[in-house]
Amino acid sequence: VQLQASGGGLVETGGSLRLSCSASGDLFSSYNMGWFRQAPGKEREFVAAINWRGGKVLYADPVKGRFRISKDNSRNTLYLEMNNLKTEDTADYYCTVEIRSRPGPLSMMSPAYDHWGQGTQVTVSS
16 A cells, blocks of 8 residues: 655645645555644644544544545545644644544554555645
């Protein structure tokens, strides 16, 4: 499985960005996808996750109401729409996928995920 993230950039406080992550390879029929982020000097943290069908989503508290995760299965692409960005959202953002043999719960824990894309940098200026 290969994941390619894009869409990062520099934005002012209150602005918006949309990240994309294209997936290729053997995703099988049941998998969860997610976004994590890592700010300089900090550990990687969970941002959002979505199940294969797109019917279930999970958000970290700091981004609830501001970020929206979605996916287009026809394009094997994951999205993260980020609104009302804050300086504390500055980080490298990583997309990830959890390959499953059957549908399962979404996880906030990075070890649950099997494949990771390269990071895309998001910088929010004050």
